[in-house]
Amino acid sequence: MYLKLMITALVIILSFLLKQVIIRLLKSKASKTGVDHRHTLNTVRNIVNLLVVIAVFIVWSAELQKFAISIAAFVVAIVLVTKEIIQCFIGFIYMQSTAPFRIGDWIKIGDFTGEVSETDWAKVILLEVDINTYEYTGKSVFIPNNQFMTLPLKNLNFMRRYVNHTFSIVREANHINPFVLKQPLLDKALSYCHPFNDVAERYNALIENRLEVKISGPAPSVTITTTELGKVKVTFSVFCPTHEAFVIEQKLTNDMLQLWHDVSHANDTNTVAGKSA
Incomplete structure (x- = not known):
């Protein structure tokens, strides 16, 4: 048990250090070349986070299997409780497969318009834009990924x-x-x-x-x-x-x-x- 805890902590620490090294390298390259690497940075974060989840799952697979069997009677209840989370994850997979927008694009989803600054498995963060003046409002909008499967989405990137x-x-x-x-x-x-x-x-x-x-x-x-x-x-x-x-x-x-x-x-x-x- 203690060994697995140490391995889990080590994986998390190493992944954090790896992300920091890659982010610094990309930011240093961006400052020299002037190329926008926000999309690459966002992709790196998501890949590293996914690898951490997979690694932790492998380390604790036996315990998780026992735990899953022990709560088999509560599976339906758990699914209902985590329905929104599951929908957000499915929405993330949908966006990654269809690529309706990229980091830096202007989009309109529901009543919100803004520039996509970050995405992950749960949400998309927009830097809000006033569509009347085309100016940034200084506000950040957090849109759950499941909204992108139920609300109309407009890509306004040409308007940039x-x-x-x-x-x-x-x-x-x-x-x-x-x-x-x-x-x-x-x-x-x-x-x-x-x-x-x-x-x-x-x-x-x-x-x-x-x-x-x-x-x-x-x-x-x-x-x-x-x-x-x-x-x-x-x-x-x-x-x-x-x-x-x-x-x-x-x-x-x-x-x-x-x-x-x-x-x-x-x-x-x-x-x-x-x-x-």
């Missing part, structure tokens, strides 16, 4: 570099023909997207080739519609670098409100002049 950003602005009509604003706003959008237009075209083509579908972009668009309450709704769509999306949205919002104010003021001036005449 470029995104087809769509947003709308709603205003009261105020006797303004909003279509007089469409071309000036489109010109503004084109000017904001011009510095990265060539790269956006290549990236847009890359996404279309990989997905084998036609997506909107890279040219920006401005659409004018009305809401159910009869208000004017101006919708912008720009294909731009992810980190520039919110900045461009703010610029176009400012341009939209300024042009709306100028046209409204000009209409009020003309109305007053007409009455005076």
